[in-house]
Amino acid sequence: MQRPVRLAPSILSADFATLGAEVAAIDRAGADWIHVDVMDGHFVPNLTIGPAVIKALRPHSQKPFDVHLMIAPVDPYLAAFADAGADTISVHPESGPHLHRTLQAIKGLGRRAGVVLNPATPIAAVEPVLDLVDLVLVMSVNPGFGGQAFIPAVLPKIAALRRLIDCSGRAIDLEVDGGINRQTIGPVIAAGADAVVAGSASFDGGPAAYAQNLSALRRAADLARPGPDDGSLGW
Ligand code: DX5
Ligand code: ZN
Numbered sequence: 001m002q003r004p005v006r007l008a009p010s011i012l013s014a015d016f017a018t019l020g021a022e023v024a025a026i027d028r029a030g031a032d033w034i035h036v037d038v039m040d041g042h043f044v045p046n047l048t049i050g051p052a053v054i055k056a057l058r059p060h061s062q063k064p065f066d067v068h069l070m071i072a073p074v075d076p077y078l079a080a081f082a083d084a085g086a087d088t089i090s091v092h093p094e095s096g097p098h099l100h101r102t103l104q105a106i107k108g109l110g111r112r113a114g115v116v117l118n119p120a121t122p123i124a125a126v127e128p129v130l131d132l133v134d135l136v137l138v139m140s141v142n143p144g145f146g147g148q149a150f151i152p153a154v155l156p157k158i159a160a161l162r163r164l165i166d167c168s169g170r171a172i173d174l175e176v177d178g179g180i181n182r183q184t185i186g187p188v189i190a191a192g193a194d195a196v197v198a199g200s201a202s203f204d205g206g207p208a209a210y211a212q213n214l215s216a217l218r219r220a221a222d223l224a225r226p227g228p229d230d231g232s233l234g235w
């Protein structure tokens with residue numbers, strides 16, 4: 001299924017001293033989703049922001065908030081993130097003992113549910129719960145920090161998930177997160193992703209550079225998009 005590529009700048013790389021203005025600026029520059037990385041210093045070795053900050057940012061953009069939870073336990077906080085204005089809530093299978101129950105809770109809150117696969121987490125972790133999932137987020141770095149190098153070994157996993165999602169017949173977004181830049185976005189899109197997170201590559205150079213950063217990513221993504229004839233014999 002051909003879908004337009006969605007760009008989701010991660011505000012982890014924004015200027016935290018002026019986060020509201022940063023969200024508005026990246027929205028104006030062409031972001032499709034605003035990616036928000038929530039870290040607890042326990043599930044991942046870094047601490048970021050919680051629901052109160054998301055709530056404060058909500059009026060600064062009409063774009064969907066794509067909230068990536070790197071916290072354990074995660075269940076006690078789902079309602080707070082939904083109330084704060086998250087549109088998609090994505091969780092790691094390792095962040096609780098009952099992934100199916102966690103996804104049911106997110107759906108019960110009226111939000112889109114995502115499952116995040118770490119580089120070492122197999123596709124099998126999401127397969128049994130695919131009927132509850134609106135988005136699969138493939139980590140192409142180990143979660144915890146912006147600015148890390150892309151791990152090319154995840155490319156076959158993206159391609160395999162593309163096939164799995166297409167076979168399911170469900171409109172599940174396939175998003176990739178970590179080390180995405182003008183060079184790495186091509187292979188990721190060619191492998192079948194239809195959404196990408198980009199932190200450093202979006203926010204590099206400050207607000208004056210945002211529109212240029214996003215259009216360069218979008219151009220590179222469009223060039224790499226599999227054509228309708230791919231895989232055919234050419235007629
Ligand atoms: C890492 C986060 C990413 C990160 C991406 O744990 O999930 O969203 O902000 O940053 P870049 O694009 O700089 O790798
Ligand atoms: Zn993220």
